[in-house]
Amino acid sequence: VTYSLMEDYDFQKFAIDVITGEVSTKLVFDYEAERSVHLYNLTIIATDGGNNFDKADVTIRVADRDEYDPTLSGSEYNFEVPGSAKAGDFVGQVLASDRDGGEAGRLVYSFLENS
Numbered sequence: 001v002t003y004s005l006m007e008d009y010d011f012q013k014f015a016i017d018v019i020t021g022e023v024s025t026k027l028v029f030d031y032e033a034e035r036s037v038h039l040y041n042l043t044i045i046a047t048d049g050g051n052n053f054d055k056a057d058v059t060i061r062v063a064d065r066d067e068y069d070p071t072l073s074g075s076e077y078n079f080e081v082p083g084s085a086k087a088g089d090f091v092g093q094v095l096a097s098d099r100d101g102g103e104a105g106r107l108v109y110s111f112l113e114n115s
Helices: none
Strands: 002-005 014-016 023-025 039-047 053-061
Touching: 002 014, 014 039
Parallel strands: none
Antiparallel strands: 002 039, 014 023, 039 053
């Protein structure tokens, strides 16, 4: 049995080992750079010595990885609270960003226990 990729969809981004059927990438994928395209579709063909064949559709999903650390917009923040402050009054705001996309780029703010 030998394996090949049908020349459709996203075949140019992947390779297949003709003997083992192992699929590999031909390029570097970047989840953040390709914000709208995270699924790729391939059709794999298995052919025997008598030229009989079968096909299978394969979907490959580019997974989001937590590659980047979050970055705070400042290294230190100082807020002043008026003596007449009530519970719930605005004190200040810290801002951070993360170059990761998707769930890996979602920021959660919290206090350290000893703060």
